[in-house]
Amino acid sequence: MKCPECDADIAIQDDAMSGEIVSCAECGADYELAKNGSDVELKKAETVGEDWGE
């Protein structure tokens, strides 16, 4: 897959699941994986919220 931000290659593991976050090693952008069968899409990940955590 190509990083939508900087066009660098992003490797997606075969066992990756929808909802997982992948980061671009080149530019650091975070994406959320959306898998639909063999279709994989990269959605812009949410940024950290004040109420995030345990």
Added chain:
Amino acid sequence: MVDISIAYDRLRLEEKMLSKKVAELGHTASMIDAKAIRTGTSSTKESLGIGDVMLERCVSYYRGMFLTAIAEFAGASVINSLKVAANCGNKLFMTLLLKKAGVPTPETYFSLSAQSARERISEAGRPLVIKPLVGSWGRGVMRINDADAIDAVIEAREITDSGYDRTYYFQELVDRPPRDIRVITVGDQAVGAMYRSSDGFRTNVAAGATPEACEITGEMRELAARASGAVGGGILGVDMMEDRERGLVVHEVNNTVEFRGLASTGQADIPQSMVEFALRSAKR
């Protein structure tokens, strides 16, 4: 075969470990993206896609709590319950509940205005710890040594001015070794524990602390059970500090506990205990 729903907004290692464990034990794990749900007063468990029990694992506290309210309304069995989520997410409620249940907890002070916060600091005459009412991973937790420090916090809060910013939560600074203890409880039972050591003031793994294996003592087991009971039970992370004078004090109970640090210290099978608890809570 039981259908265990795992609700998430950001799928972390923990949620993957849980879903793998569910499959390993011969049941079905259905992943629910909380961000994708559209719901209303006519929603049912079925229309929401919730199975026999739901593990609420959102990283956003409010999202997770509101989803829990919706799911419980629709008749689902949710871990943790809305009551527990509400109790744990707000440090003021949580501290009051711990104290009421007689769980040793650091002395804590509340100020409901900036002026009262200033007065608390000037009267204390010793450093206090300030914590945001809602929040985690140690963010915003700091030592307040003097009037200048509290003024800086007040000024920052006047800019953000969110609903909780005018409430100030202060705690005595506990004299402890450079670590704290995280005990994971499942149905009031301690199933794992780790030390979190750090050179800095905060010992959160998210703030760079290192997890180390910790043997669960009888005292830890007993305190963790009481702390869990105080907030309403379920699957929890009970945080303790080793006060040099008083012994163990509980400073916090977490509602959606992260356990990857513990899994790496190679102790009991935490996901297994959690899934077995979910199976016992399933409603068909």
